[in-house]
Amino acid sequence: MTQDTAPASSRRESGSVTLQDIAAHAGVSRSTVSLVLRESPLVADRTRIKVQAAIKELGYVYNRGAAALRGSHTATLGVVVYDIATPFFGAMVAGIDAALNREGYVSFLANSEDSPERQQRFLERMREHRVDGILLCPAEGTPASLIDTLASWSLPCVQVLRHIGEPPFDYASSDFARGVHQAVGHLVKLGHRRIAFLGGHAQHSATQERWQGYSDALAHHDLGYQRLVRGQVTRRAGLELIETLMQETPRPTAVICHNDLMAFGAMLGLKRMGLTPGVDCAVIGTDDVEEAALSDPALTSVATHPYAIGEEAARLALRRIADPNGAREQVVLAPRLQIRESCGSASQATLPASPITSDSTT
């Protein structure tokens, strides 16, 4: 009989095998089988073995839906991001996935495309599916009340990257303000005095924290020049914004970008203007996506560790599910400045670029 490789697929059409069937086959009750399945210490070894054999022999498949109906959790989580097509989110979702899988959880994914309506529809669907919790990167324009709504649904929610509503809330992210601060500090050390910031124009905490970090750092280093340009946080916007920026007088000698995509765009823009990134203008990005090390020139970037943020967010969600009334937590990872060629500190001489930044202080 071939029933080891394909466990008794001949059982019955495909009309699933139930606990009852196993119970009958093993000569015990439904309840006992259930206990074995859930690895309860109540059941005697001899019985456990007998039941496990029956389970294997009949090719039983646990029905999580039925279990969820009677029990209290579904082992599922809803994950909402606003732009899955971005390498940053890809890495973050990979981190979430890895951490959840380890705990036997599985996640629904939705891409809100920054539409609060789509986000809302998805959340309602998640409620109908009785997910145990939500990992939410709130779409732009999400009303702060959403957090209360979720709370009134008694659906645990961990905010990621961006946050809305009033503290305390569960939150996992990177310390964006500190990241910008580090970037400014490094540029100052290299002699820069006119440092611009290419930022997002939206109302997010993630955007505002960077602005804050920027202006605080300028004040801290006593820099008079302050120039914050806003736009989409895309490659194309970086390309376009740098152009206007470099036509101003005085022009900045360095620019820090909201994310790496903008930074790549900015570097491309500089090149199109006949300027050399890292020589005529230093460029620093944020996120340190994989591509940063392999761009031309290699991009100096504030590493925000998306994979780790994903893992932390997932862990936090599981903690909150286990203890819904526990104290809210904020896991804010420290960023790390990854220095490469684009800010002119040319540690590796891979490109024929002059080692020291050209800058002209007032």
Place this chain on the structure above:
Amino acid sequence: MTQDTAPASSRRESGSVTLQDIAAHAGVSRSTVSLVLRESPLVADRTRIKVQAAIKELGYVYNRGAAALRGSHTATLGVVVYDIATPFFGAMVAGIDAALNREGYVSFLANSEDSPERQQRFLERMREHRVDGILLCPAEGTPASLIDTLASWSLPCVQVLRHIGEPPFDYASSDFARGVHQAVGHLVKLGHRRIAFLGGHAQHSATQERWQGYSDALAHHDLGYQRLVRGQVTRRAGLELIETLMQETPRPTAVICHNDLMAFGAMLGLKRMGLTPGVDCAVIGTDDVEEAALSDPALTSVATHPYAIGEEAARLALRRIADPNGAREQVVLAPRLQIRESCGSASQATLPASPITSDSTT
């Protein structure tokens, strides 16, 4: 009373409202409410309205888990990809998400990281969750028998991008062979005679189809030079492989890459060697990710439309779920060559690059 904005949240702690409660409130039976919920034409307008009012007033939340237990489907799908961190997959998942959402479906996402074991664990979990179907980009090394296993589980499965097992199967992808063919054709038209291919080293259909397209195209154009280099399909591999390739004699005058990531790496490699992509060596990528238009130089690429593939795959899956025994379908989208500067045909003079490729035919 504030019960319009927050629909009667005072109903009962949060011990959910059931069909029974609504039935009682509206003075009808459980069954009738169920019919209203499912928009059955059987129920009279007057009753429908009465019930809908009760639903709204009590703040009822449909319990899909309970429905799935008795009914026949769960309105969920499992999606397995092998590298979500890549922009290509990001776009594809976005397409899947959009198409599914339109039909009220929701999807579990798993990132196999090309591990057949992780993939297997996820699929088993999906079975326990009773998903209606699977969208599978098979991990490298997946045994062909997996398709039969899924069939024996009577779990509809649409393969995406890669395929394993024997036809007929459901499959959504791009015509990779044709894409490479187009690329070769274009290069030949520009005068190239020594065209190399930077490909993946894995055992996928997606890799092999490209090789096939490459050698067929060479034969078709009567080119004697054939050089296929294999490696990982990453930016770094592209960077490294181009280096060895350009040190050979004779060296190719053009190179086609398995995907855009490799192409970006190859262009960077050329630059690091002091060569100019599009002048000293033409480069063509595959996929036409967003970044292709904004690289330096802009990358000529075979557009494979990941978003559209995602949508098609989702649609196909829904069709198969609706009709499990219908004829298997293959949706293979035609790629389109997107011509930009990296192959030297410099249509836009944004860069100070010489317009015509330098090539020396035998």
Place this chain on the structure above:
DNA sequence: TTCTAGATTTGGATCAATCCAAAAATACCT
């Protein structure tokens, strides 16, 4: 008014698990 076809509505069984209180089996002490 009675009958009947057609349109609505309904209660009971069912889906596959978990919970719980009580029963049965076993072990431990005099």
Place this chain on the structure above:
DNA sequence: AGGTATTTTTGGATTGATCCAAATCTAGAA
């Protein structure tokens, strides 16, 4: 052997919806 304590096992109720066959209601015809 008898009685208590402890460990295992169990049947019945429960979860919240759907299916289905039968019951009820309505309107039009005779």
